[in-house]
Amino acid sequence: MFPEILEAIREVQAPLLAALLLLGAAAKASPRSAGTGAALLVPQRLRRPVTLATCLAEVGLAVGLLTLTGPAADVVRCLTVLLFAVSVGVLLVVRRRDPEAGCGCFGGLSREPIGWRTLSRASLLAVAAATTIGLGPNGWTSASEPTVTHGIVLGVELLLLGLLSPELREVFSRATTGEPCALREGSPRRSLRRLRRSDVWRTNAKVMLADEPEDTWRHGCWRFLRYDGMRHGRRVDVVYAVRIGGPRRTGVRAALVDRESGAVIATFGAVTTLDLQGPPRRLPKPRQAAKRDEAEGRGGPKPGTLAEEPPGEAGRGMPGGPSKEIQGAGA
Amino acid sequence: MTDSGRERRRFTSTVLGAAAAPEPTPIHQRVVRGVVVDATRYMFCLATPRGEERFLYENSTTFWRGGEILATELRPGDDVVVRCSQDGRLIAERVWARVARATGVIVEREGDTLTLDPGHGRPRTTVVLPYRTSGRITVRHPRLEPGYLFDAVGIWEDGAVWAARPATTQPPHPLDASPRRPPVREYSTTVEGIVSWYDPARGRSSHLDPRAQAPGAAYPALDRSGHEGRCDRRTSCLPLPLLSTGATLSLRNDCTRDTAVVPVIDCAASDSWFCDLCPACGTRAAGRIASLTMTSFVALGGLLEVGCFNATMTVANQEG
Numbered sequence: 001m002f003p004e005i006l007e008a009i010r011e012v013q014a015p016l017l018a019a020l021l022l023l024g025a026a027a028k029a030s031p032r033s034a035g036t037g038a039a040l041l042v043p044q045r046l047r048r049p050v051t052l053a054t055c056l057a058e059v060g061l062a063v064g065l066l067t068l069t070g071p072a073a074d075v076v077r078c079l080t081v082l083l084f085a086v087s088v089g090v091l092l093v094v095r096r097r098d099p100e101a102g103c104g105c106f107g108g109l110s111r112e113p114i115g116w117r118t119l120s121r122a123s124l125l126a127v128a129a130a131t132t133i134g135l136g137p138n139g140w141t142s143a144s145e146p147t148v149t150h151g152i153v154l155g156v157e158l159l160l161l162g163l164l165s166p167e168l169r170e171v172f173s174r175a176t177t178g179e180p181c182a183l184r185e186g187s188p189r190r191s192l193r194r195l196r197r198s199d200v201w202r203t204n205a206k207v208m209l210a211d212e213p214e215d216t217w218r219h220g221c222w223r224f225l226r227y228d229g230m231r232h233g234r235r236v237d238v239v240y241a242v243r244i245g246g247p248r249r250t251g252v253r254a255a256l257v258d259r260e261s262g263a264v265i266a267t268f269g270a271v272t273t274l275d276l277q278g279p280p281r282r283l284p285k286p287r288q289a290a291k292r293d294e295a296e297g298r299g300g301p302k303p304g305t306l307a308e309e310p311p312g313e314a315g316r317g318m319p320g321g322p323s324k325e326i327q328g329a330g331a
Numbered sequence: 332m333t334d335s336g337r338e339r340r341r342f343t344s345t346v347l348g349a350a351a352a353p354e355p356t357p358i359h360q361r362v363v364r365g366v367v368v369d370a371t372r373y374m375f376c377l378a379t380p381r382g383e384e385r386f387l388y389e390n391s392t393t394f395w396r397g398g399e400i401l402a403t404e405l406r407p408g409d410d411v412v413v414r415c416s417q418d419g420r421l422i423a424e425r426v427w428a429r430v431a432r433a434t435g436v437i438v439e440r441e442g443d444t445l446t447l448d449p450g451h452g453r454p455r456t457t458v459v460l461p462y463r464t465s466g467r468i469t470v471r472h473p474r475l476e477p478g479y480l481f482d483a484v485g486i487w488e489d490g491a492v493w494a495a496r497p498a499t500t501q502p503p504h505p506l507d508a509s510p511r512r513p514p515v516r517e518y519s520t521t522v523e524g525i526v527s528w529y530d531p532a533r534g535r536s537s538h539l540d541p542r543a544q545a546p547g548a549a550y551p552a553l554d555r556s557g558h559e560g561r562c563d564r565r566t567s568c569l570p571l572p573l574l575s576t577g578a579t580l581s582l583r584n585d586c587t588r589d590t591a592v593v594p595v596i597d598c599a600a601s602d603s604w605f606c607d608l609c610p611a612c613g614t615r616a617a618g619r620i621a622s623l624t625m626t627s628f629v630a631l632g633g634l635l636e637v638g639c640f641n642a643t644m645t646v647a648n649q650e651g
Contacts, residue, residue: 044478044505108511173514180518182572182646188556215335217575218554219343219351220646226342239342255345264345 008149013128014065014139016157017080020125021062027107028055037104038090040097051104057083065132066139077133084126091119105167112166121164128157178245181221186244188216191223195242198252200269204238207231207256221245235259241269336594339577350647355579355594358546361415362630365538367428370405375423377411378538386413386423395636396428397486397495410487410537414629427635430625431534433458433492434482434527434601436506440475444491447481450563450600454533457491458483464495471497478505480604482527484638487534498527498638499607506604515570523616524569525609526582526642528628528635531597546630547596548580548621551603562598568606569618572646580621585641586612587632593623609639620644 028051038054039047061083064076087105094101095114102111103118110118142150162168178184195201213225214237222241229238241253253269284292343352363384365377374387394400396409405411409428416424433456435447443465445458458481460468472481480502483494502509532543552571553562574580576595583590602619609615611634620642625635633640 044507047507111510179515180570182518183515183552183570185555185573215339216556217339217343217577218556218573219347219578220572220574222343222347223556224339224343224346226338237342239346241343241346253346255342257342257345262341267346 005149005153008147008153010131010135011137011142012150012153012157013132014077014135015143016154017125017129017132018062018065018139020161021058021065021080024106025055025058025062027109028052028058028104030107037094037102037110038087039104040094040101041090066143069136069138073135073138074133077129077135080129081126081133084122084129088119088122088126091122109167109170111170115166117164117166121161124160124164181243181245184244186218186223188223191242191244192225195225195240195252198269200240200252200254203268204229204254204256207236208238229256231256231265236265336577336596339575340579340594343578348647353579353581353592353647355546356592358626358630360420361417362626363413363415363420364543364626365411365413366536367405367407367409367411369407370402372403375402375405375426377413380538380544384420386415387421389416389422389424392423392426394426394428395430397493400428410534410543412625412629412635425634429486429488429534430530430635431485431487431492432483432498432527432529432638433485433494434498434529434622435480436601436604437475437477437479437481439477445475445481450604451598452561452563458485459488459491459493461493468494468497471499472501474501474503476505478507480506480601482605482607482638484636496636496638499525499605499609502606509565509604509606512566512568512570518570518572520646522569522571522620522644522646523585524618524620524642524644525607525616525639526584526620526628526631526633527602527622527639528625528633529599529622530625542624544626545596545624546593546627548582548593548623548627549597549599549602550574550578550580550595550621551599551619553595553598562600564598564600564603567603567618569616569620571620571644581645581647582620582631583643583645584632585615585643587640589630589632591627591631593621593627593631595621596624609641611637611640615641 037051039051042050061076061080064073065080068076091103091114094103100113103114104110105118105122207229209228209230213227215224215226217224221244223244225240225242227238227240229236235258237257237259239255239257243251251269253267255267256265257263258265283289340352363377363379363386365379365384368376368378368383370376374385376383376385388402392402394402394405396404405426405428412427412430413423414425416422433445433447435449435456437445438448438455439446443460443462445460447456447458449456460475468483469475472479472483475481482498482501483492484496484498485492485494487493504510529549530543531545532540537543550571551564551567552573553564554573554575555562574595576597578595579592580595581590581592599619599622602622606618608617621644623631623633629635631640
């Protein structure tokens, strides 16, 4: 049992290392990764070339780990061990030189200062690469024939790597934190799509003379589009305001403005701030209504008594009228 | 403000309400920009868009041209900005002559001469660091190498800016290595930061060039779609709302408590590169809100030679 687990641990490493190397290379290729990790040790003009060279080396090693077999595979595995071992040394130097610098392992995501977790992860990966030396099948073959043991080993190792990765917090924070609409770069095409799906657009479609806006501008949360229009023989400006993000019901507003006089002819789509009373959904049953009225101190006449109803509260078509009649009848 | 800007402001206020895009306040008549026609010990004459105007001095009147100068040192042809005393447009309180500003990223250095890229496709500026001011400049701008930012106030001399004093402190990293702003969770309708100035006319023919007299501001968070030309801005370190030319900014000078509403007329790419503090009137929030034109800056209580002031910008609640 134990040799099987050991073998599974060795076989899992190559595809896992290849995946991590490819992820790291992709993250380093983005322009935001400049100025982190090993690039900090070289002059400014060489930083981008050094980052790209690291990126290419990682892609090369990842492909080698996945495809090569025999002595060539062992060379690639040794180089992978060397890469991670050297990176531990480089990270220590970078940390001494600039304690605030990120490791740059996953490009712009690795902005957190280099700490024990980053160093431990690099060391762990160097050890993981060392266990693959001398293994028969290549990474692709190991990944294509998975067993339950492989799955368990992979899960445990991913958990361990997750605990050692400060980048996960950054990924989580980026995924969950949405910037306020006024600061967000909204796509003009998306705004146009939202506008054309709106009722306000359909309402004014007959007035507009062209499909393309004459002018487009932005004001905080709103993107404005001005179209040429003609209404009853007079030239008008049809101005739409499309909200960037936010609830759909506040999505689109519009105003029709007479071009000559500048007078506002009509506005559409503004949502009232008043609390409007909604339509009654369902009338309560008579017994429930009576109980509710009683609880609220609006109790009607009790059985066998002729109590006076407050004027206007009756709501039964004759406010105030019936009570006098009832009083009269009682006298 | 251009016609297009005026129209945009009008339509914005129609749809979102008047508070979203307030009417710009005109520049106070006590701020004048023009070209010196004649200067004597008692008065000087300026060519302004209104014609020739005469200004008297007081004992307390100060003259600045790279440093304090005497009234008689003003030369015909000097481009000057005048702030008159509170009483009106007759007695000069402060006079700045041939004042220039060099803001941007250093692209080249040859001895004591720098070439700056101000961004936004504006022409490159040649900056000369004279021996007498270079010490003062290098205290605040220790790295005069390509890739680093530079911001200084000086005077125009043969088409180049002769730096006289640093405006703010240079960031310790090159522009490419500037840290990104952390994500903002909540948006506030007031933004505190610093306001600087720029000269769209570059010190030439200020009495004829309408850009020299225009009230307005260049804004660093200009939306890419509503702007003609390229605005090579970055994400500013302040949480500034995205606007287009034609929008109006309600600004308050936190030092003098002057307030004004200025229209956005241009892109301030270089303001989005800086995340600096203004040493004037205590230090507060870092980051630049806007660059005002010279006349707007002086009208809002700024001193051109200082180069900045702390300000608060109020943005109306745009939910209508």
